[in-house]
Amino acid sequence: xAAGSELARFEEISRRVRISVLEMIYRTGSPHIGPSxxxxxxxxxxxxxxxxxxxxxxxDRFLLSKGHACxxxxxxxxxKGLISREDLDGFALDGxxxxxxxxxxxxxxxxxxxxxxxxxxxxxxxxxxxxRVDGKEYKVYVLLSDGELNEGSVWEAxxxxxxxxLDNLVALVDYNRMQALGRTDDIVGxxxxxxxxxxxxxxxxxxxxxxxxxxxxxxxxxxxxxxxVLILHTVKGKGVSFMENDVLxxxxxxxxxxxxxxxxxLRR
Amino acid sequence: MKTAFMDRLLQAYRDSxxxxxxxxxxxxxxxxxxxxxxxxxxxxxxVAESNMIGIAAGLSLxxxxxxxxxxxxxxxxxxxxxxxxxxxxxxxxxKLVGAGGGFTYGCEGFTHxxxxxxxxxxxxxxxxxxxxxxxxEAEAVAGLSLEHDGPMYIRLGGRGGxxxxxxxxxxxxxxxxxxxxxxxxAVIATGEMVHAGMLVAGMLSERGLSTTVVNMxxxxxxxxxxxxxxxxxxxxxxxxxxHNTRGGLGSAVSAVLAExxxxxxxxxxxxxxxxxxxxxxxxxxxxxxxxxxxxxxSEAISVSLRRA
Numbered sequence: 001x002a003a004g005s006e007l008a009r010f011e012e013i014s015r016r017v018r019i020s021v022l023e024m025i026y027r028t029g030s031p032h033i034g035p036s037x038x039x040x041x042x043x044x045x046x047x048x049x050x051x052x053x054x055x056x057x058x059x060d061r062f063l064l065s066k067g068h069a070c071x072x073x074x075x076x077x078x079x080k081g082l083i084s085r086e087d088l089d090g091f092a093l094d095g096x097x098x099x100x101x102x103x104x105x106x107x108x109x110x111x112x113x114x115x116x117x118x119x120x121x122x123x124x125x126x127x128x129x130x131x132r133v134d135g136k137e138y139k140v141y142v143l144l145s146d147g148e149l150n151e152g153s154v155w156e157a158x159x160x161x162x163x164x165x166l167d168n169l170v171a172l173v174d175y176n177r178m179q180a181l182g183r184t185d186d187i188v189g190x191x192x193x194x195x196x197x198x199x200x201x202x203x204x205x206x207x208x209x210x211x212x213x214x215x216x217x218x219x220x221x222x223x224x225x226x227x228x229v230l231i232l233h234t235v236k237g238k239g240v241s242f243m244e245n246d247v248l249x250x251x252x253x254x255x256x257x258x259x260x261x262x263x264x265x266l267r268r
Numbered sequence: 269m270k271t272a273f274m275d276r277l278l279q280a281y282r283d284s285x286x287x288x289x290x291x292x293x294x295x296x297x298x299x300x301x302x303x304x305x306x307x308x309x310x311x312x313x314x315v316a317e318s319n320m321i322g323i324a325a326g327l328s329l330x331x332x333x334x335x336x337x338x339x340x341x342x343x344x345x346x347x348x349x350x351x352x353x354x355x356x357x358x359x360x361x362x363k364l365v366g367a368g369g370g371f372t373y374g375c376e377g378f379t380h381x382x383x384x385x386x387x388x389x390x391x392x393x394x395x396x397x398x399x400x401x402x403x404x405e406a407e408a409v410a411g412l413s414l415e416h417d418g419p420m421y422i423r424l425g426g427r428g429g430x431x432x433x434x435x436x437x438x439x440x441x442x443x444x445x446x447x448x449x450x451x452x453x454a455v456i457a458t459g460e461m462v463h464a465g466m467l468v469a470g471m472l473s474e475r476g477l478s479t480t481v482v483n484m485x486x487x488x489x490x491x492x493x494x495x496x497x498x499x500x501x502x503x504x505x506x507x508x509x510x511h512n513t514r515g516g517l518g519s520a521v522s523a524v525l526a527e528x529x530x531x532x533x534x535x536x537x538x539x540x541x542x543x544x545x546x547x548x549x550x551x552x553x554x555x556x557x558x559x560x561x562x563x564x565x566s567e568a569i570s571v572s573l574r575r576a
Contacts, residue, residue: 057331104329104358112329116353122319123354126326133308134330153350156319 020075034249065120066145118151128169147179162201209234272403276410325354340366340382370510374550387515401462430463450478467562504533
């Protein structure tokens with residue numbers, strides 16, 4: 001368990017990341033602030049505590065299968081020194097540097113082009129397989145959205161990884177219970193989600209996706225011999241009260257008044 | 269053709285540490301040698317083509333050379349979008365080896381036919397598209413594919429197939445092969461239709477017509493130079509392919525001819541949309557129904573030349 005001062009450090013990084021995300025999205029009128037805010041803590045936990053992202057071929061890999069949340073990834077990679085301030089400033093601009101979905105660029109920490117949902121877990125399984133055959137120690141982490149679990153290809157990969165016991169593969173599900181057009185419960189219900197993964201041979205960890213203590217505990221207690229999944233119970237739009245749990249903020253970009261109000265809350 | 273390709277691939281697989289082979293539960297007995305030689309680099313991923321392509325991408329992003337195998341519609345149409353994003357746009361070293369070009373699967377029906385694959389694969393960035401004409405070419409293409417660092421689609425026929433060469437030919441990706449030279453007409457063919465093209469040239473010669481036959485084994489990058497050269501020396505150009513006439517060899521050649529201001533006779537032979545509808549039969553029967561027999565083709569070419 002992390003000490004209080006350490007938790008404060010992670011919370012401070014998360015706060016900076018959210019402000020960065022807000023700036024990128026407000027400046028460019030971009031969508032996806034809600035799904036970016038819901039994944040901040042898991043990204044910060046991975047990059048600042050669990051992953052070695054800069055060890056060449058031995059590095060741990062992270063794939064943002066829910067590529068639309070990339071403002072959060074870019075902001076975290078900037079905090080890690082992998083993406084420059086200039087690159088962040090070029091997000092979603094004509095002739096700019098970073099798209100609204102990530103494009104393969106291992107030098108900047110982007111391990112695959114993602115954004116088409118249902119691809120990431122298969123790619124991650126291939127990377128995990130390569131690591132196992134090569135006898136390498138690295139882990140492959142892949143973050144999926146809950147809506148993404150509607151894609152059949154995800155379950156092909158879930159079956160494959162379970163069958164082969166890929167214990168160097170860690171899936172993370174951002175279970176904020178909202179997808180593009182509404183609540184997951186109303187569109188295609190996913191519950192009992194943990195039981196589904198368990199039935200396919202995975203070790204399931206259910207955690208509060210905004211609680212560093214719970215995330216650290218789960219990522220520090222991964223099961224051997226089978227793949228692990230963290231089902232992250234999260235809040236879409238987490239961190240800005242009027243964005244939380246409102247599907248509107250899947251697409252809406254804040255206007256000036258909303259931007260100021262959001263910034264005020266995040267700086268508090 | 270499949271066996272010739274896989275035998276050559278197996279030689280390389282035995283000598284490599286980084287070559288992976290994936291199948292989506294097809295290729296009965298075809299992979300026994302791979303499994304025996306290095307079981308940790310051969311995977312039957314199950315009937316899950318989209319997952320197979322993603323796994324191949326992940327392996328390749330970790331430096332592996334990967335071959336994926338299935339029957340063509342399942343290999344390249346089901347997971348088309350995975351191929352587009354994960355393989356083609358990424359520019360990864362993944363080879364897609366498809367079995368059953370055109371009507372190969374005959375009585376198995378249209379679910380198993382490959383009539384749109386060349387159009388789909390040729391439309392993708394970074395993708396090289398190669399169609400061997402006989403088993404010896406399949407062996408040569410296997411060798412070329414091992415040296416090629418990038419995405420490649422290889423369209424194979426079925427077991428056996430026609431024979432064009434008596435020894436493994438010298439091939440170069442993107443460079444068409446002139447098999448016969450003539451003056452009256454040029455026939456450009458691909459895949460198993462190259463054999464038909466050679467027979468057509470023989471039949472036309474009996475009618476006093478001399479025909480150039482070109483084996484266009486690479487659809488992308490297309491050998492535009494040879495098409496331009498044929499346009500400047502031949503008053504009639506014909507294409508033959510076991511594929512829809514839209515988006516395959518004929519379309520590609522016609523674009524080059526048009527851009528070169530060609531004013532001679534041009535006709536595409538291939539499969540018309542819906543041609544396989546309502547017919548049950550083997551591949552030879554279906555080819556005949558689409559007019560793709562040497563007899564039909566030589567007659568149609570003679571008629572075109574008489575009208576010119």
